[in-house]
Amino acid sequence: MIDFGRAGQALHGGAANDRVAPGKSGLPRPCAPCPVRLKTICAAVSHGELAQLAAIQTTLGFAPNQQIFEQHGEARSLYNVVAGVVRAYRVLADGRRQITGFLYPGDFVGFAHDEVYAYGCEAVTSVTLCRYPRGAFNALLERVPRLEAALLRAAVHELSAAQDRMLLLGKKNAKERVASFLLSLAERAEAAGESSNPLWVPMNRYDLGDFLGLAMETTSRTLAGLKREGVIDLLPQRQIEVLDRSALARAAEQR
């Protein structure tokens, strides 16, 4: 479903698709220009292994809010985020939704221990993904221990983030939640070498609320409160300027 054919170039500003460099001749074609090649599991494997990975992958593009796979849908593939932001979520029968994570370039999605995904995934922004068929990927895993090791590291990292989120959801109040979220966004941006000051917050207030375990209105009010206190400024185009980072850090764990 939703295969845009050739990497959905129409969707992104060229960055993701620009030929980074023609060099490194032995590289598999689709990986050569990839912006996340050095960051994700692809960085953990040798040239030859990368070629094997590339041999089973398809590059896909998604428009904002498009579904990548749905909760309870048959788990056919695994994905690697190449560009854009993705939300992963679980829903209750009556429609209440908890966003379990926002995924950024380099993040890996689609693990399932059942035949079925336990969560859904949708594009927040325009998104480019690498898709790997589950069977082929698992077969590759058996042959490439380094890939398995990289995935284990990724899963352990995810697990740690999930525990942090439990602490946030279980014990923090609205202000602490919002401040913690902004801080983590800033840290991620810095780690990725992106601008962390006019902070880009591509998700809307509903998404934010469903991620932070708050009503959308509470999220909005809390951001407004932080602005009133001079901690942040709300800029147009879903950008947030952090005016006083230490105050933000204090707000993230105050009482």
Add this chain to the structure above:
Amino acid sequence: MIDFGRAGQALHGGAANDRVAPGKSGLPRPCAPCPVRLKTICAAVSHGELAQLAAIQTTLGFAPNQQIFEQHGEARSLYNVVAGVVRAYRVLADGRRQITGFLYPGDFVGFAHDEVYAYGCEAVTSVTLCRYPRGAFNALLERVPRLEAALLRAAVHELSAAQDRMLLLGKKNAKERVASFLLSLAERAEAAGESSNPLWVPMNRYDLGDFLGLAMETTSRTLAGLKREGVIDLLPQRQIEVLDRSALARAAEQR
């Protein structure tokens, strides 16, 4: 710290330490009688590999409420739960605590991507653990891909449970949380071949509250409410009888 020497026999009813069978001669001594040998990562490796695992392990016993390792403590070891129940938790600077999981026999703990544990672990009941020094364990991992695969499976499973917990913490009300928890306890007991009807709930109300993101009083009230409705009965000795399981299931996801 806290090494009881010989597996802390004094702490448990004999079950964990009974020689299950003298047979299976090639087995490493400490694993032969182990009650979880067929359930955990130990089940995923060959005899020879199990011997290598056993060669680096120490068996330890802990008394109820004893600390196994502390949050922010140096991550020296990994652990496998052999008997008893363990709580893993994170705390905020001001002492607020979120229990991120209860660990049962066969569960693996102690992953850290830093040099330091991001969470703490304490015994809920009397506990027996296998401890593996981190360095030796990682070295073994490199040599035994099957071990890595088993750990990846375990981590993915944990991750899924963590996402469920986020949904619970972010979107469910008190009654739904308590009911969901009781159901998951029942499911675990059944999967482990234990009694699921007089359900054994070894943790106190504080632990329950800190696990479910509720105040201890709310947990107590909610359990009392379920009892009043005839869904459960609160028996002495931290046992809970499920009188109407389908009502419990309904309560776990009602609105």
Add this chain to the structure above:
DNA sequence: CGCTACGTTGAGAACAATCAACCCCGGTGG
């Protein structure tokens, strides 16, 4: 037998959810 940890229950306060109105902006069609 009294201590202590654990658990229950009550009353009031506090925080966030809900319901609702309104604004702002960009897009679209008359």
Add this chain to the structure above:
DNA sequence: CCACCGGGGTTGATTGTTCTCAACGTAGCG
């Protein structure tokens, strides 16, 4: 060109669930 529409966002008023503080029970244990 302007009116209209709709999505996203803000803000207000009110309600409601859960927290907090506090008193009181209870059971196990020295």
